Amino acid sequence: MTGSNDKPTILLQLDVDPHPSVFDSATAIDAGVDRLLTFGGVLIEQVRGLVHGALFTRGVSELNRTAVFVGGSSVVAAESLYNEAIATFFGPFRVSVMLDPNGANTTAAAAALAASEGMGGSIEGARAAVLAGTGPVGMRVARLLARLGADVALGSRDAGRAHAIAKNMAAQTGTTIGGFATHDPKSLEEGLRGASIVVAAGALGVPLLPLDIRKRIESLRVAIDLNAVPPAGIEGIDPGDKKTTRDGILAWGALGVGGMKMKIHKKAIQELFVSNDRTLDAEGILDIGRALVEKKV
Amino acid sequence: MTGSNDKPTILLQLDVDPHPSVFDSATAIDAGVDRLLTFGGVLIEQVRGLVHGALFTRGVSELNRTAVFVGGSSVVAAESLYNEAIATFFGPFRVSVMLDPNGANTTAAAAALAASEGMGGSIEGARAAVLAGTGPVGMRVARLLARLGADVALGSRDAGRAHAIAKNMAAQTGTTIGGFATHDPKSLEEGLRGASIVVAAGALGVPLLPLDIRKRIESLRVAIDLNAVPPAGIEGIDPGDKKTTRDGILAWGALGVGGMKMKIHKKAIQELFVSNDRTLDAEGILDIGRALVEKKV
Amino acid sequence: MTGSNDKPTILLQLDVDPHPSVFDSATAIDAGVDRLLTFGGVLIEQVRGLVHGALFTRGVSELNRTAVFVGGSSVVAAESLYNEAIATFFGPFRVSVMLDPNGANTTAAAAALAASEGMGGSIEGARAAVLAGTGPVGMRVARLLARLGADVALGSRDAGRAHAIAKNMAAQTGTTIGGFATHDPKSLEEGLRGASIVVAAGALGVPLLPLDIRKRIESLRVAIDLNAVPPAGIEGIDPGDKKTTRDGILAWGALGVGGMKMKIHKKAIQELFVSNDRTLDAEGILDIGRALVEKKV
Numbered sequence: 040m041t042g043s044n045d046k047p048t049i050l051l052q053l054d055v056d057p058h059p060s061v062f063d064s065a066t067a068i069d070a071g072v073d074r075l076l077t078f079g080g081v082l083i084e085q086v087r088g089l090v091h092g093a094l095f096t097r098g099v100s101e102l103n104r105t106a107v108f109v110g111g112s113s114v115v116a117a118e119s120l121y122n123e124a125i126a127t128f129f130g131p132f133r134v135s136v137m138l139d140p141n142g143a144n145t146t147a148a149a150a151a152l153a154a155s156e157g158m159g160g161s162i163e164g165a166r167a168a169v170l171a172g173t174g175p176v177g178m179r180v181a182r183l184l185a186r187l188g189a190d191v192a193l194g195s196r197d198a199g200r201a202h203a204i205a206k207n208m209a210a211q212t213g214t215t216i217g218g219f220a221t222h223d224p225k226s227l228e229e230g231l232r233g234a235s236i237v238v239a240a241g242a243l244g245v246p247l248l249p250l251d252i253r254k255r256i257e258s259l260r261v262a263i264d265l266n267a268v269p270p271a272g273i274e275g276i277d278p279g280d281k282k283t284t285r286d287g288i289l290a291w292g293a294l295g296v297g298g299m300k301m302k303i304h305k306k307a308i309q310e311l312f313v314s315n316d317r318t319l320d321a322e323g324i325l326d327i328g329r330a331l332v333e334k335k336v
Numbered sequence: 337m338t339g340s341n342d343k344p345t346i347l348l349q350l351d352v353d354p355h356p357s358v359f360d361s362a363t364a365i366d367a368g369v370d371r372l373l374t375f376g377g378v379l380i381e382q383v384r385g386l387v388h389g390a391l392f393t394r395g396v397s398e399l400n401r402t403a404v405f406v407g408g409s410s411v412v413a414a415e416s417l418y419n420e421a422i423a424t425f426f427g428p429f430r431v432s433v434m435l436d437p438n439g440a441n442t443t444a445a446a447a448a449l450a451a452s453e454g455m456g457g458s459i460e461g462a463r464a465a466v467l468a469g470t471g472p473v474g475m476r477v478a479r480l481l482a483r484l485g486a487d488v489a490l491g492s493r494d495a496g497r498a499h500a501i502a503k504n505m506a507a508q509t510g511t512t513i514g515g516f517a518t519h520d521p522k523s524l525e526e527g528l529r530g531a532s533i534v535v536a537a538g539a540l541g542v543p544l545l546p547l548d549i550r551k552r553i554e555s556l557r558v559a560i561d562l563n564a565v566p567p568a569g570i571e572g573i574d575p576g577d578k579k580t581t582r583d584g585i586l587a588w589g590a591l592g593v594g595g596m597k598m599k600i601h602k603k604a605i606q607e608l609f610v611s612n613d614r615t616l617d618a619e620g621i622l623d624i625g626r627a628l629v630e631k632k633v
Numbered sequence: 634m635t636g637s638n639d640k641p642t643i644l645l646q647l648d649v650d651p652h653p654s655v656f657d658s659a660t661a662i663d664a665g666v667d668r669l670l671t672f673g674g675v676l677i678e679q680v681r682g683l684v685h686g687a688l689f690t691r692g693v694s695e696l697n698r699t700a701v702f703v704g705g706s707s708v709v710a711a712e713s714l715y716n717e718a719i720a721t722f723f724g725p726f727r728v729s730v731m732l733d734p735n736g737a738n739t740t741a742a743a744a745a746l747a748a749s750e751g752m753g754g755s756i757e758g759a760r761a762a763v764l765a766g767t768g769p770v771g772m773r774v775a776r777l778l779a780r781l782g783a784d785v786a787l788g789s790r791d792a793g794r795a796h797a798i799a800k801n802m803a804a805q806t807g808t809t810i811g812g813f814a815t816h817d818p819k820s821l822e823e824g825l826r827g828a829s830i831v832v833a834a835g836a837l838g839v840p841l842l843p844l845d846i847r848k849r850i851e852s853l854r855v856a857i858d859l860n861a862v863p864p865a866g867i868e869g870i871d872p873g874d875k876k877t878t879r880d881g882i883l884a885w886g887a888l889g890v891g892g893m894k895m896k897i898h899k900k901a902i903q904e905l906f907v908s909n910d911r912t913l914d915a916e917g918i919l920d921i922g923r924a925l926v927e928k929k930v
Contacts, residue, residue, distance in 0.1 A: 065690040069641075088355075089358050096359050346662060390659065402659065
């Protein structure tokens, strides 16, 4: 269903944290949402009742004027609410839903697009390594880089975990995704060999790639560090870097990726109200980002 | 006090459930409420403080621009909040209040008006039976049918409970209300004898009236089933029925009643802001529905 | 930073009580706030995350369009949230913040301005006694009277507490503030000797100054009772008194102070959005009140 009418747009912001994210609320407001209904500490068993309230108030032809956003600091908990919201729909009774816990999806989409820009517009066939690639943001970055055609490898301190998640992700996405260990400098350097792109998606303030190792990866052309709090995840990259040349490669820091992240976030919110059938997880949000980039060019 | 001015309308939505009802919030928005302040998990001892905030912020001549809505899934708990809100008022310090937990009042009003429509515009003197008539919705349906002049009988699996509540309700409303047992087919059929109207107000998915018994009640002209989830409360009625002929009687299902329920709900919200002295429980909400029906005619 | 632009104004209302104050929400709405994000039961460890959401969503040049209000029934708990919010700021990343738990600051400012009005426009050098002066509202009244040049003494049932808090407050404000005991009539009368102004800032319904003692304080010219619930804090003053002559002195009751309190409250909210660097505790709020009074004159 696609349509538009005069009813105010309503966004249900379902958050797994006790207090719904101010960042997400303010972004929804700036994206033009008319009325925001926020809910904190949402449990999976409460989703059905909340979503039913969105489905059964307005007529079916007006369901594009109501939408659901799922967020919070736990990506895993938010994913379960997102899936439950979608499971609640039936027949024409559905509204658009977006998942962006902790900004994971919009950040991953912005990082993937930065990687593409750094590689001259395409990462098709390029080798990309994602450090902390088995974490919630890292997995999304990996999925999106693979979707853009890169040959992706996930790095994790735990080699077994890296391989298991990579295998699972490859099966789900139908692409080739590998894993490598990062627990010692030698393994890390081996895992990065041949990579054109490296993305660090670790916890705040945790260094993942020392400068000396980075300099020895001669294939490297693009480095993206999603950590905004010092010390850097990739040594030598500043949070404010935005296509900044660092030791011969193009670098992006967390703030440098942030501008595109905000544009994607707002545009994705707006897309929720174009039709009533969008389900925006990482891939759908990446597509919105790509359309933004292409429009600009 | 009646008046109007430029201050935005504010509705306090007090809900007994942890998360305030999305349905009620969205309906308030669509009814034109400017600003909605929602509160979940409201306890009776918190009502005074919340209502005082509504009474003492604006001038007395502007109190019609603030109102209170009480809802949630427990009718009994919501009733106690509603009564407490009203008890908080004194002198000119009052705002309008509406009670509609789980849609019980707006649904009961829409059901009573459907019964009237099915009987050609009046149920004065008609015999009406309410199945699950001692439940929170059933009691409201019974009150409203009696208010419209019907000779009402409450059906309950527990005969003693049916008689006790009927007696109490008759004393409160000054009308004749009887009770009957529904725990076995014979009692049920006896209780329905002579009824022109039957309304089923039971829990979702609980069958209350089998087809064979219904067919044997030759006096029956109107059947209304408020249960939207199969199996039907009244066998043979579809949730979408709306003045649909079924075996020679006019039938309404839950969705068939829903359109009028929404109209009544929105209009009742709007009435809260016409003056500052409305207290809308079942009867007041029925009157709003009647005015809507008459206006249409 | 001072500026203005088209983005809607957003106010974060952080409240220490389970349900955010309706009074504060309604006042913010009437002050013209576009979008209100309310949070109840806020703990100090949650402030950083909430404030970060306000700091990092919009551009630095737009930070005057977002602000924080801290309230709730516990002045002490709210003060800690207010201080934590300010501690979260760094560099240009700051928004304006206002503290007004239980209306303590706006009430104290209105009381101090009433005292000044009662004294003919200046309390410079006048002796002022604050009963229940060691309570959260009383301490603020004392601070503000001292700021306006009065020679202030705090009355408390506990003489030791009165002296200790007075000493501490004198050191902080660089003014002379004394203490006196109020636990028996003789001490109370001695403490009030020479006072031109008395303000009662005690709990609701607790009498603090009997009529016979008040009449014996021949220096008294102004009496302000902030208690709205009978019995009065200062015997013989009515809540509605507003520059009312009572036994030869000018009297204000809680409601009489209320009009100015509301004007100050709304104006202070509006000031939060003029620049992004206001931190409005009692003193800043008094200054806003003084500007309102001067403008009027």
